[in-house]
Amino acid sequence: MDYRKLGFCSKAVHVGSDPCPVTGALVSPIYQTSTYTYENTEEAGKIFSGEKFGYLYGRDHSPTEYQLEEKIAALEGGEDCKAFASGMAAIAATMFALLEAGDHVICTDVVYGGTYGLFTKIFSKYKVDVTFVDTSDVAAVEKAVRKNTKLVYVETPANPTLKLTDLAKVSALCRSFGLKLVVDNTFMTPYFQRPLEFGADLVIHSATKYLGGHGDAIAGAVVGPREFIKEGLHQPVTKIGALISPFTAFLIRRGIQTLPLRMEKHNANAMKVAEYLSSHPKIERVNYPGLPSHPQHELAKKQMSGFGGLISFEVKGGLEKARAFVDGLEMIRLAVSLGDVGSLIQHPASMTHKSVPPEVRRATGITDGLIRISCGIEDVEDIIADIDQALSRI
Ligand SMILES: Cc1ncc(COP(=O)(O)O)c(C=O)c1O
Known part of the structure; x- marks a missing residue:
């Protein structure tokens, strides 16, 4: 069936939750495997060259991960999603994919402490400059834009002051300067706020929080255009080793249904x-x-x-x-x-x-x-x- 026609609650239950195609089990199994086998070297060669679809290795992808990604992308209204071992892995991999030495980032002045630490302690080593700005003030964001600014990173509501950023206004500003807008949507989840509808380029989640919802799993996700998710994020995810595990993907997928x-x-x-x-x-x-x-x-x-x-x-x-x-x-x-x-x-x-x-x-x-x-x-x-x-x- 065409899941795109369904309402939010139905999508939360059904997208990425098809029964197992082999056994008919209502709940698809967890593909708890580190690697995949092939009939012969010819088949393996075709799969590794991308000529034929197939699974490569557990650090690259897994069927359980794909099911979760389908669900999160559908709920955020994005083309595709990549699921990570943590929210911090999602943020770090996205920044590795988008930034290079000499770039400048504008970030909400009040963000999760781990994000602040990543931007100040790690990215400074790689010559990425960050300006922390009160992004609730759009004029202040505009004033902070430099020639080498690449992206604006926003948390709304901000953690822990609950200050908001006007997503429509900041995304219009980003478009006018050719900057990417990345929004951490952990606090609201797509149930209450969908930043892509306001013009954001990418949405990030600590899926550890409301998406999983039960305090038993650490995970992250990034939603955005298919090309970025499949091509841009591929190297950072696989080379850092930041992918979500099959068991965690299963837990988050189950949590999202409610x-x-x-x-x-x-x-x-x-x-x-x-x-x-x-x-x-x-x-x-x-x-x-x-x-x-x-x-x-x-x-x-x-x-x-x-x-x-x-x-x-x-x-x-x-x-x-x-x-x-x-x-x-x-x-x-x-x-x-x-x-x-x-x-x-x-x-x-x-x-x-x-x-x-x-x-x-x-x-x-x-x-x-x-x-x-x-x-x-x-x-x-x-x-x-x-x-x-x-x-x-x-
Ligand atoms: C708003 C926000 N973003 C990102 C993170 C990092 O996520 P994780 O702990 O899953 O790595 C957190 C963690 O508390 C958070 O509150």
Whole structure:
């Protein structure tokens, strides 16, 4: 059947989830193999030269990986997808594919700490220059463009400040300067935001988060034009050895089938938690794009169809009170990562964003007292009750 006609939820279930063509098993098996065999050297030669389709080696590709890629590409509305061993592998391989020594990158000033580390500590060694800019300010992005600028890298909403970038405006700017726009869509997933529809060139995911959804697998993905995915990314993926494993591809593919249901619940729970926090006298500030008080609430409604499960907030009394609050939680787990079925809380200044220099953190709103919560799909009353008891003790 033509899957393109299906709605988002049906695609999440059916694309890339065909039954096994050999046995008829409803769920296709995991092709857990490192290599592939051939009838004879003539057949092997044809496959290795590309004359005939066939599998080469487990570091190049696998049938299980292809099934996952078909699903993610269909959901993001892209031509093709490449799945990676982690979100960081996806980001690094994409940058290796697009950049060369002497190039310049413009990056959102508040990004995941690992991305910041990659751009500052690794790419500087290869003579790639990065300017961190508040990409919510399109004029600031334009001002940062240089003759050697190759691409703009955006995280929206940004991690952990939840600041947004106007995708339509920044992609128009990129087009006018001939730059590529790469968007990390981990926080929203294609269920709530599809950057390609706003003119982005490539979409990146840490599939570890909402796509997998169950906190049991590390993976990444890049979606974009077929030529880039098949040709541009081929060398970096196979030469770095960054491909997703068959077992992980199976887990992420299974997780995505319930993505719409989970995202609805993450969103509904986060909205209630954000409202509760906003009205609590011990809370200084709440960042959540779904709140009318968020400075970019109108933009959020324009480019996202939901607001996601992440909230960041500050407890009155700074670092000391923030730590006491987090340590007092009982059901909500203290852990990095996000998008898991269970609620997770973390302290960016000492955890995910520790690698960002303190002065940069302060300048970009990642204060020492800032806390980030990833609202899970538990009963929202239980999430709020846990926060409430921990707040009552500080
Ligand atoms: C927004 C975002 N992008 C990328 C990454 C990196 O992904 P991974 O941990 O799967 O390598 C993370 C990890 O937390 C993230 O939050």
